[in-house]
Amino acid sequence: MANIRDIAQMAGVSVTTVSRVINNHPYVSEEKREAVIQAMEKVNYQVNRTAVNLSQGKTHLIGVVVPFARHPYFGLLIEGVAKQAMERHYHFVLIQTNYEGSREWEALNMLKHKQIDALIICSRTLALDEIERYQQYGAIVVCENATGNQYVDSVYIDHYQSFTDALTYLHQHGYQQIGYCIGRQSGSNSYFRHQAYQDFLKRYPQQEFIFTDNYYFEDGQKIVDEIMQLRVKPDALLVSCDIVAAGIFTAVQNIGIEIPNDLALIGFDNQPMSKMMGITTFEVPIVTMGERLFIHALGEAETSHEKLAVTLIERKTV
Amino acid sequence: MANIRDIAQMAGVSVTTVSRVINNHPYVSEEKREAVIQAMEKVNYQVNRTAVNLSQGKTHLIGVVVPFARHPYFGLLIEGVAKQAMERHYHFVLIQTNYEGSREWEALNMLKHKQIDALIICSRTLALDEIERYQQYGAIVVCENATGNQYVDSVYIDHYQSFTDALTYLHQHGYQQIGYCIGRQSGSNSYFRHQAYQDFLKRYPQQEFIFTDNYYFEDGQKIVDEIMQLRVKPDALLVSCDIVAAGIFTAVQNIGIEIPNDLALIGFDNQPMSKMMGITTFEVPIVTMGERLFIHALGEAETSHEKLAVTLIERKTV
DNA sequence: TTAGAGGATGGAACGCGTTTCAGAGCAAGA
DNA sequence: TCTTGCTCTGAAACGCGTTCCATCCTCTAA
Numbered sequence: 001m002a003n004i005r006d007i008a009q010m011a012g013v014s015v016t017t018v019s020r021v022i023n024n025h026p027y028v029s030e031e032k033r034e035a036v037i038q039a040m041e042k043v044n045y046q047v048n049r050t051a052v053n054l055s056q057g058k059t060h061l062i063g064v065v066v067p068f069a070r071h072p073y074f075g076l077l078i079e080g081v082a083k084q085a086m087e088r089h090y091h092f093v094l095i096q097t098n099y100e101g102s103r104e105w106e107a108l109n110m111l112k113h114k115q116i117d118a119l120i121i122c123s124r125t126l127a128l129d130e131i132e133r134y135q136q137y138g139a140i141v142v143c144e145n146a147t148g149n150q151y152v153d154s155v156y157i158d159h160y161q162s163f164t165d166a167l168t169y170l171h172q173h174g175y176q177q178i179g180y181c182i183g184r185q186s187g188s189n190s191y192f193r194h195q196a197y198q199d200f201l202k203r204y205p206q207q208e209f210i211f212t213d214n215y216y217f218e219d220g221q222k223i224v225d226e227i228m229q230l231r232v233k234p235d236a237l238l239v240s241c242d243i244v245a246a247g248i249f250t251a252v253q254n255i256g257i258e259i260p261n262d263l264a265l266i267g268f269d270n271q272p273m274s275k276m277m278g279i280t281t282f283e284v285p286i287v288t289m290g291e292r293l294f295i296h297a298l299g300e301a302e303t304s305h306e307k308l309a310v311t312l313i314e315r316k317t318v
Numbered sequence: 319m320a321n322i323r324d325i326a327q328m329a330g331v332s333v334t335t336v337s338r339v340i341n342n343h344p345y346v347s348e349e350k351r352e353a354v355i356q357a358m359e360k361v362n363y364q365v366n367r368t369a370v371n372l373s374q375g376k377t378h379l380i381g382v383v384v385p386f387a388r389h390p391y392f393g394l395l396i397e398g399v400a401k402q403a404m405e406r407h408y409h410f411v412l413i414q415t416n417y418e419g420s421r422e423w424e425a426l427n428m429l430k431h432k433q434i435d436a437l438i439i440c441s442r443t444l445a446l447d448e449i450e451r452y453q454q455y456g457a458i459v460v461c462e463n464a465t466g467n468q469y470v471d472s473v474y475i476d477h478y479q480s481f482t483d484a485l486t487y488l489h490q491h492g493y494q495q496i497g498y499c500i501g502r503q504s505g506s507n508s509y510f511r512h513q514a515y516q517d518f519l520k521r522y523p524q525q526e527f528i529f530t531d532n533y534y535f536e537d538g539q540k541i542v543d544e545i546m547q548l549r550v551k552p553d554a555l556l557v558s559c560d561i562v563a564a565g566i567f568t569a570v571q572n573i574g575i576e577i578p579n580d581l582a583l584i585g586f587d588n589q590p591m592s593k594m595m596g597i598t599t600f601e602v603p604i605v606t607m608g609e610r611l612f613i614h615a616l617g618e619a620e621t622s623h624e625k626l627a628v629t630l631i632e633r634k635t636v
Numbered sequence: 637t638t639a640g641a642g643g644a645t646g647g648a649a650c651g652c653g654t655t656t657c658a659g660a661g662c663a664a665g666a
Numbered sequence: 667t668c669t670t671g672c673t674c675t676g677a678a679a680c681g682c683g684t685t686c687c688a689t690c691c692t693c694t695a696a
Contacts, residue, residue: 103404331645366683659675
């Protein structure tokens with residue numbers, strides 16, 4: 001394959017001039033520009049991006065860390081990232097961690113080794129202060145409330161507030177045994193949600209109902225099975241993601257539990273599925289969040305930490 | 319940041335020796351090796367992957383083209399790719415096309431520009447012979463039956479066969495108005511399915527029922543709405559992906575259509591969701607397919623074209 | 637004693653764009 | 667006429683590992 005020096009020779013100019021033509025720099029006479037273009041077309045010349053990367057010290061590649069790429073929540077986040085990446089002529093490397101720390105380390109090392117320019121961490125298991133240290137190698141953005149942290153940027157929604165709002169809303173509708181379903185117990189977002197729940201329970205004492213490790217539709221069945229085992233059952237559930245809420249909605253239909261009379265449901269994310277099923281949920285701008293994460297990764301955000309607003313969508317499950 | 323020459327100087331050896339130490343080449347005395355390691359640790363040296371890439375003419379990066387990253391089918395495919403990538407110390411760049419040709423071109427150009435070593439095309443709109451031409455720049459693997467093509471590799475399942483099997487199965491169970499639901503109409507896999515359907519209709523004449531543009535759960539509702547408009551309704555549906563079948567299953571419950579008495583359902587892919595709902599479906603080894611795609615991309619497959627087997631999972635919707 | 641083999645090591649070229657800097661040419665303003 | 671300043675051009679250095687090739691040394695087999 002031809003390189004820039006071949007082209008220079010063919011066109012009878014220096015490599016500098018060829019480079020200028022390629023990158024549309026000024027100060028190239030029309031005839032030389034023409035000669036270079038001719039030569040490039042003749043041998044179907046293509047710049048070697050790796051060489052450009054080395055030369056510029058940039059890869060035009062962003063790393064995106066997700067625990068599960070095929071979860072609808074992360075799917076939408078990726079969608080947002082992809083959207084911005086495309087517009088800005090960047091690409092991204094997807095790193096699926098399954099919440100294994102070693103994979104997160106690997107992602108951080110890619111940053112260190114200059115394989116990527118910046119890193120977006122959508123969800124993590126490593127401690128934030130371990131991650132922070134890698135900031136010297138490139139921008140790091142997390143998708144959680146990291147306000148005050150001076151090393152990493154963040155884009156997040158206020159899970160404490162939205163959970164509190166939802167709990168209050170259920171309370172106002174007369175529900176008295178409110179539980180919640182969530183993915184993992186640890187993690188920053190889960191922490192804020194748990195706090196909101198605990199604080200709510202202090203205000204309105206009731207039994208605690210927490211169902212963990214729920215990510216997918218079929219986990220709705222699991223939750224329903226668990227509920228059926230309980231003597232005292234919750235009469236309302238806050239479900240951290242719509243797809244699980246949809247699973248509960250479906251699982252419940254065979255066993256005579258009526259929604260919302262016997263069981264109220266509030267989901268999260270306003271996935272199309274919840275619209276179809278009429279599930280009350282929170283509109284969370286996930287795609288926008290992905291886009292903003294990307295903007296932060298590029299260092300083009302005005303502020304380091306950015307909160308996005310959510311709104312409750314009232315439908316038929318409360 | 320320190321580079322290999324700094325290390326060489328610090329350790330009092332040549333860059334060649336440093337390189338040998340880094341890459342575990344033989345013929346380095348123990349004391350020099352030690353000195354190099356000392357120096358590297360002292361300044362926290364990290365190889366610059368971009369430089370390695372340029373030098374080796376490889377990026378250790380594979381491009382993965384999907385129309386929609388968040389569709390469960392492609393999600394599982396990505397899962398398989400990710401699995402192999404991790405094991406082999408590769409990474410992958412995800413290119414979401416939304417079936418826009420321009421994005422596919424972009425992916426092909428990444429190959430041309432040596433941004434990626436190989437390209438996996440999970441689904442495409444561009445013509446295969448346009449894609450073929452890029453094979454000179456790196457391996458290209460498609461996820462469809464491309465048997466006989468000498469330029470691209472392929473990993474696929476026999477959609478003609480599986481569709482025929484499913485149609486026959488429905489016929490044997492007494493269904494006489496069989497339709498099918500699919501994503502897009504064009505595309506290689508859709509073509510084979512359509513052929514199977516047409517050939518089946520020749521053997522057992524009946525009205526044709528084809529529902530297109532169905533990708534997600536909520537499209538199940540759309541299909542049911544369409545069906546309700548029809549004077550003559552299908553009594554069985556072959557649904558090209560489980561999530562849509564699940565959507566149909568759900569949508570139908572409110573309007574008094576009984577499954578499988580009024581409407582039989584066969585899905586595809588054996589997603590967990592279909593198990594929970596008891597939907598008869600085909601077990602398709604999607605994750606394995608993703609893995610195999612990756613192996614082919616690396617040029618480590620024994621054959622150019624590889625067919626994977628599917629099996630019918632009988633449940634309660636037929 | 638000698639030839640050959642294998643171990644150890646480094647110089648320099650290579651992969652390929654980008655960028656700095658110096659210099660030449662030429663026109664407009666002083 | 668002399669500056670100043672802009673246009674145009676190219677040599678060379680740079681970013682940073684990898685690898686080919688030559689060299690030197692030591693040890694073993696003949």
